[in-house]
Amino acid sequence: MMLRFAMQKWMIPAVLLSLILSGCASQTQQVVVNPQTHLADELFDGYQNIEIEPEAEVFGLSLAMRSFVDKQILRIDDPKARIRSLIKGIFDRSHMNLLYDSRANTTAAQTFENGIANCLSMSIMTYAMADYANLDVRFQDVDIPEFWTFAQGYSMLNGHINLKILPRNEHNTTYIRKGGLEVDFDPQGYRVKFPTEEIDKQLILAMFYNNKAADYLVDEDYPAAYAYLRAAAVTAPELSEIWVNMGVLYRLNGELQRAEQAYQQAITLNASQTAQENLAHLYNLTGRHQMAEEILARIERRRLSNPFYHYLLAEQAFEQAHWRQAIDSYRRALALDKSKHEFYYGLAKTYYQMGDLSATERYLKMAKRRSLFHQDEQRYQSKLNLLTRI
The missing domain is CATH 1.25.40.10 (Tetratricopeptide repeat domain)
Structure with a gap:
């Protein structure tokens, strides 16, 4: 039982920059990051006026959502049966009404109301519903291969997250074999089981902010992009995608030294090809061509089989x-x-x-x-x- 959606990472070939939308296999290391060292509030006048959705709003349920969940689990006491009924209801509703849009970076309630979702927004909505149904629900980072798409002048490097939903242990009940479901929203139809890593809710919230920032960055609304990247950095500074996108933002605003520092921070957290590629292009821009060529040659060798x-x-x-x-x-x-x-x-x-x-x-x-x-x-x-x- 799988309905599949994908998250996106964006690359802008016209200026040789790569934006990353979260929802991918970040595999972050345990590195302590002080976000304040990379912030530059003075560069983006008006960012303070951007209203950032708090966690309660991102994961909050509307009355219609609560009613939907209540109907799906009505008179179902067994947690395993409750999981199956809830997910079946979400899938049935999705097959009937849901449209996929990579830029549908919406809260749980907005996704339910609009009937438009991407991987992250659909996962956030399902998480909120399962949690309300008193189920044990967890986000997972899926380590998929590089997957490129192209639309509206942008090349997109896709990554992925999914959910695991289990019965929740209660004070008088412990499930030895929980028998939960892995729920995957991904249009690529992966038939191979890729490695997963459990990630927490704060990291998902930072991904949500990061994706909103990327949308604003593509639209050239730099104060809004900075506001959301700043919120993401404060929420989960260990998420490497934030620093790649912060580097892109600084690069587009002529702050090359800050951009390089942000890329290096991303590489310290996760030596992703996207962060390295951005750094290589910055090296070329600043005359360090040999260093750029070495990085790009390594990346090219890895990509020929993709x-x-x-x-x-x-x-x-x-x-x-x-x-x-x-x-x-x-x-x-x-x-x-x-x-x-x-x-x-x-x-x-x-x-x-x-x-x-x-x-x-x-x-x-x-x-x-x-x-x-x-x-x-x-x-x-x-x-x-x-x-x-x-």
Whole structure:
């Protein structure tokens, strides 16, 4: 029983910067971080006026949510049966109404009301409901491989979190074998069991703030971006994604020394390729080309076996109208993983640009067959319908 959604990390190729949206396998080390050493309140006038959602609001339940949970667990005393009934209810509701939007960084109540979610917002909503149902619910960081997508001029490096829901031990009851469920919201349909690491609620709250900051950063609202990154840093300074995004924010505002310090802090916490790549680009910008080349060469070697890296290269080639180069990279991605609808659609849209309508139709049909969301199936079918009219 799995409904799947994904979290995103963003990279901006136009300025060679990478933003990370949380919800990924951060694998943070036990490093003590003083966030005050990296903050620069004086640079972002007006950040104090941004209203940051407190924890109680992020995880709070509306009356409609409470009513929904009460109905799902009505007259069910057995905690294991309660878990199954609650999750079935959420899944049934999701299949009927829920739309996926990577930028749906919303509170639990907003997600329930809007019917739009990403991985983190859906997990937050489910956590709040399960906790209200007196269940033992825990967030987990999932160590998935790099997964790249591309949209609206941005390349996105996806990561992932999920939930484990268990019966809660009470004062007179202890469950030896709890028999809980792992609940996973992820559209990539991973069939492999990846390692997980339990993470606490404060880290999730910091992820929520970090994702909101990334949205504002992409929209070039820098005071709001700083306000949310600052809140994230104060909440969980050990989360490396915060310092990558803080570095990007400083870089975009010309604060190169502060940006470098933020990237180095991120690498100290988690030597992620995204943090290292940002640092390498900063080295290039400041004339330290040899140091940059060494970092980028290491990253390149690791990425050659990743189908989503080739997909990223294909999308960049497509944006530059290098059709043959794009097709070659899409095919390399498919040679490594034939299950992703995005790869087939990439070939379809490229062949369309080249005037090969037969290949366009063939790959659109293949993309549709591998879609996991009804909205994607409809999108591909609409394109097929238009193609028949040409």
